Amino acid sequence: xxxxxxxxxxxxxxxxxxxxxxxxxxxxxxxxxxxxxxxxxxxxxxxxxxxxxxxxxxxxxxxxxxxxxxxxxxxxxxxxxxxxxxxxxxxxxxxxxxxxxxxxxxxxxxxxxxxxxxxxxxxxxxxxxxxxxxxxxxxxxxxxxxxxxxxxxxxxxxxxxxxxxxxxxxxxxxxxxxxxxxxxxxxxxxxxxxxxxxxxxxxxxxxxxxxxxxxxxxxxxxxxxxxxxxxxxxxxxxxxxxxxxxxxxxxxxxxxxxxxxxxxxxxxxxxxxxxxxxxxxxxxxxxxxxxxxxxxxxxxxxxx
Numbered sequence: 001x002x003x004x005x006x007x008x009x010x011x012x013x014x015x016x017x018x019x020x021x022x023x024x025x026x027x028x029x030x031x032x033x034x035x036x037x038x039x040x041x042x043x044x045x046x047x048x049x050x051x052x053x054x055x056x057x058x059x060x061x062x063x064x065x066x067x068x069x070x071x072x073x074x075x076x077x078x079x080x081x082x083x084x085x086x087x088x089x090x091x092x093x094x095x096x097x098x099x100x101x102x103x104x105x106x107x108x109x110x111x112x113x114x115x116x117x118x119x120x121x122x123x124x125x126x127x128x129x130x131x132x133x134x135x136x137x138x139x140x141x142x143x144x145x146x147x148x149x150x151x152x153x154x155x156x157x158x159x160x161x162x163x164x165x166x167x168x169x170x171x172x173x174x175x176x177x178x179x180x181x182x183x184x185x186x187x188x189x190x191x192x193x194x195x196x197x198x199x200x201x202x203x204x205x206x207x208x209x210x211x212x213x214x215x216x217x218x219x220x221x222x223x224x225x226x227x228x229x230x231x232x233x234x235x236x237x238x239x240x241x242x243x244x245x246x247x248x249x250x251x252x253x254x255x256x257x258x259x260x261x262x263x264x265x266x267x268x269x270x271x272x273x274x275x276x277x278x279x280x281x282x283x284x285x286x287x288x289x290x291x292x293x294x295x296x297x298x299x300x301x302x303x304x
């Protein structure tokens with residue numbers, strides 16, 4: 001028996017309040033639906049439903065199982081919708097909110113390619129580093145970094161945003177190369193104040209220990225391009241997202257420092273006003289971003 005189908009049948013029996021109603025919905029017979037639910041109970045070795053002449057009611061175990069099944073059935077339906085969207089055209093106005101740096105370097109080139117695939121789509125891109133109220137601003141979707149706050153918003157995981165520590169070869173020749181995390185305290189730091197504003201950098205050692213290092217910020221800026229420019233000019237050591245440093249690492253203008261250590265990764269999510277009744281254009285855009293932000297995505301970004 002198909003377990004997903006059995007879950008779907010069970011959900012409809014619970015929500016419809018009877019086996020016969022679920023049978024009519026699935027175009028089958030009441031005995032077939034009854035047998036499917038009974039088979040699920042036998043497999044789980046637990047009673048899910050109480051049966052009587054007035055209908056059915058959930059047992060305690062059945063109530064817990066129903067809540068999980070409801071989520072699984074909904075997610076499976078959404079997966080089917082996303083797959084089908086690959087064969088359709090997203091159209092109409094899509095309003096997208098994103099942070100300034102990630103938006104300019106990552107979202108813009110991906111969004112432009114998405115527009116080429118969907119010529120009936122209009123795009124309104126908004127760049128804002130502060131929190132945006134999606135409903136108040138009339139946004140369809142926002143791209144956000146870091147842990148999401150609990151809310152009524154819908155969200156989809158897109159990928160991760162790894163960070164690196166970099167410096168120019170010129171700086172390292174003059175001031176030496178840090179060998180362990182605590183060595184950073186002896187160097188001029190270039191601080192991205194929007195994230196690392198407390199001048200404390202947290203690194204995981206090769207052994208998995210998390211070390212918090214106080215750094216002296218010779219330059220502080222809320223603009224990642226300014227921090228990267230300072231690092232390329234030999235003014236200090238910087239911590240920044242890998243996508244920002246990627247081209248400079250490839251060209252050799254900066255090199256990675258403490259390669260055997262790691263900074264905390266940021267999780268990337270697409271957030272939208274409600275988890276229900278999500279429009280096709282939003283689902284299509286999210287699916288496209290998920291396909292682009294896979295392993296080492298910063299190496300394959302198109303040029304805007």
